[in-house]
Amino acid sequence: WKDVECRYDAVPKNIVPAKIADYIKRHYPSNKITKISREYHEWEVKLSGGLELTFNKSFKIVDIDD
Numbered sequence: 001w002k003d004v005e006c007r008y009d010a011v012p013k014n015i016v017p018a019k020i021a022d023y024i025k026r027h028y029p030s031n032k033i034t035k036i037s038r039e040y041h042e043w044e045v046k047l048s049g050g051l052e053l054t055f056n057k058s059f060k061i062v063d064i065d066d
Contacts, residue, residue: 005035010048019059020045 004011010032013021020043024033028047035046042062043055054063 003037
């Protein structure tokens with residue numbers, strides 16, 4: 001898969017890498033992941049609060065868009 005989007009619920013937890021899930025849980029505990037996209041060099045995550053986070057292939061945060 002390349003993109004998974006859920007409009008009314010969270011993306012299934014089993015497709016979210018553990019390091020990304022841990023980061024979201026620690027920094028944005030009241031938000032759900034509503035969209036996740038992966039490419040060779042990065043992962044993009046959209047949260048229920050409207051933020052979009054970009055992680056590099058080592059799962060380090062590289063960009064935050066609101």
